[in-house]
Amino acid sequence: MDKVTEKRLKLYAARMRKMIIEGIYQAQSGHPGGSLSCTDILAYLYGKKIKVDPDHMDDPDRDRFVLSKGHCAPALYSALSLRGFFPAEEMEHLRACGAMLQGHPCMTHIPGVEMSTGSLGQGIATAVGMAMMGKLDKRDYRVYSVLGDGELDEGEVWEAFMAAAHYKLDNLTAFIDNNGLQIDGANDTVMSLGSIPAKLTAFGWHVIEIDGHDMQQIEAAVSEAETVKGQPTAIVARTHKGMGVSFMMDQASWHGAAPKPDQYETAMTELDAAIAALEV
Secondary structure, eight states: OOHHHHHHHHHHHHHHHHHHHHHHHHHTOSOHHHHHHTHHHHHHIIIIIOOOOTTOTTOTTSOEEEESSGGGHHHHHHHHHHHTSSOGGGGGGTTOTTOSOOSSOOTTTSTTOOSOOOSTTHHHHHHHHHHHHHHHTTOOOOEEEEEETGGGGSHHHHHHHHHHHHTTOTTEEEEEEEOSEETTEEHHHHSOOOOHHHHHHHTTOEEEEEETTOHHHHHHHHHHHHHOOSSOEEEEEEOOTTTTSTTTTTOGGGSSOOOOHHHHHHHHHHHHHHHHHHHO
16 A cells, blocks of 8 residues: 555545534534444545446445444444435534434435444454355455454354355355453453454354554454455454544543533644644
């Protein structure tokens, strides 16, 4: 990845973060921590990688993306908006009665959303099904999914992982947003996951570990996944919950809380500064 592209993707991510905070603040409800931790991954996918056209969402050869951690919908919404699926102003009405953008993605009401998610574990299971259909239909599209590390507490996740490996779904790439925190605190305290890479390897996946905020590493991992044959790929991305907003970073308390007016001003000042630095 050249420096110009890397800078453009970082700017995409910075703008996403500002939209995430704006939407959650206006709604006074939502999940900023996990939305901000997976922002760089979605910025890379929608800013460069995924083959999808807002005007041709019925294209059978389009790539598919499923946000398995559906409560982090603001990250997906901001990525879709910047890709041209709907106006950015929709984020100002997040979670409002009658608005398009609700607390979890809905495939029947939101352009660009491939699957309604929110009940943890069901998203990756659906992504496995999409990848299976791609194989059966002899299509060359790829399927991408993002899971939270806390989501791995769900048994359905591991059933999906077993199925993906059994059916040799090498057209499936799953990102694990490994920020180490969930709603009740640290993963190791709530429900220890042990070594996520070791577990995924044991389940038959090709595993890559990266810094989930490094665009170069994200691209290298996605490119490597495309070369793997006979196995699905899991990209275990080390991230920071609340990335980009100083007082939210690595704080489990920001899993599902909206900023107060003074916190909103601080966050927006920081994000505006980040955007300005990248726009130079």
